[in-house]
Amino acid sequence: MSPADQTRDRDRxxxxxxxxxxxxxxxxxxxxxxxxxILSVAAVVLWAGYTATRHLVPIAVYGAFALxxxxxxxxxxxGRFEGIAADRWVTAAWRHHRAPxxxxxxxxxxxxxxxxxxxxxxxxxxxxxxxxxxVAADGVVDLGTDGLALVCRASAVTFALRTPTExxxxxxxxxxxxxxxAEPIQILVRAExxxxxxxxxxxxxxxxxLPHPALEAAARAHARFLAELAERxxxxxxxxxxxxxxxxxxxxxxxLHRRAAEAAAxxxxxxxxxxxxxxxxxxxxxxxxxxxxxxxxxxxxAGTDAPVTLARLTPSTPATNAGFR
Numbered sequence: 001m002s003p004a005d006q007t008r009d010r011d012r013x014x015x016x017x018x019x020x021x022x023x024x025x026x027x028x029x030x031x032x033x034x035x036x037x038i039l040s041v042a043a044v045v046l047w048a049g050y051t052a053t054r055h056l057v058p059i060a061v062y063g064a065f066a067l068x069x070x071x072x073x074x075x076x077x078x079g080r081f082e083g084i085a086a087d088r089w090v091t092a093a094w095r096h097h098r099a100p101x102x103x104x105x106x107x108x109x110x111x112x113x114x115x116x117x118x119x120x121x122x123x124x125x126x127x128x129x130x131x132x133x134x135v136a137a138d139g140v141v142d143l144g145t146d147g148l149a150l151v152c153r154a155s156a157v158t159f160a161l162r163t164p165t166e167x168x169x170x171x172x173x174x175x176x177x178x179x180x181x182a183e184p185i186q187i188l189v190r191a192e193x194x195x196x197x198x199x200x201x202x203x204x205x206x207x208x209x210l211p212h213p214a215l216e217a218a219a220r221a222h223a224r225f226l227a228e229l230a231e232r233x234x235x236x237x238x239x240x241x242x243x244x245x246x247x248x249x250x251x252x253x254x255x256l257h258r259r260a261a262e263a264a265a266x267x268x269x270x271x272x273x274x275x276x277x278x279x280x281x282x283x284x285x286x287x288x289x290x291x292x293x294x295x296x297x298x299x300x301x302a303g304t305d306a307p308v309t310l311a312r313l314t315p316s317t318p319a320t321n322a323g324f325r
Contacts, residue, residue, distance in 0.1 A: 042073030173270030
């Protein structure tokens with residue numbers, strides 16, 4: 001068989017998957033069921049209004065009132081705002097308007113305001129309901145009634161630089177991993193800004209201590225390159241996370257860790273290194289996901305629910321700095 005025939009057979013065996021896999025099904029006239037429902041309800045309402053008022057008002061007067069209503073219905077059914085369907089965008093905006101905008105961490109609920117301050121501070125804040133309860137030391141995230149989760153960090157694969165044979169082997173390895181899944185899993189690719197200032201400062205501080213003047217010059221040149229790169233472009237660091245989910249059953253924690261070990265072995269065949277995040281690393285990762293612009297948490301800082309004792313104080317730190325006054 002010639003190489004051209006082999007390439008043709010390989011192309012025939014491939015199945016093209018559309019990029020928009022979450023696109024809704026089209027029912028009639030290239031419209032989805034949701035769009036048809038909105039237009040049908042609007043048409044029934046307008047027809048009922050015309051039937052009830054056709055002997056009372058001229059058709060031109062009724063059309064003046066019906067045209068704006070029909071336009072709004074058409075906009076809700078067919079329009080899109082920033083890639084979101086208009087009806088869903090309006091629903092989300094209404095829910096945001098109705099939802100409380102001041103949230104505080106209050107697991108037991110927000111106590112009522114005292115009688116002497118009634119109405120002075122405006123509406124009371126609502127309890128902040130986070131999607132997680134706590135992060136254990138081994139990295140298991142307690143989701144409350146939704147079960148448990150385990151966050152793993154995966155390495156990236158330079159797929160485009162591989163040969164066609166290597167690419168097929170990587171795809172086959174990843175396909176075996178996907179086919180072996182029997183529990184929910186999430187693959188998240190996220191990016192966050194990179195701050196090169198600490199790296200540049202460290203290079204400039206260490207440059208005078210290098211053993212040769214050429215090494216010092218190279219370190220300073222590299223620091224200048226990094227500074228120019230940060231000025232010209234918005235640098236991003238990409239991170240690939242694999243989140244394993246498990247319902248709250250007996251031995252759920254052990255099952256999560258066994259699934260993580262199995263996933264690490266399966267993805268290793270596809271050239272991907274999977275590392276389970278421990279408690280501090282998982283908490284830091286979740287914190288960056290919730291607020292990417294927040295500064296990093298200082299090392300050695302006690303948690304909000306951990307008691308502060310003298311054992312946490314260094315010999316050179318006065319007690320007043322730790323909250324003892």
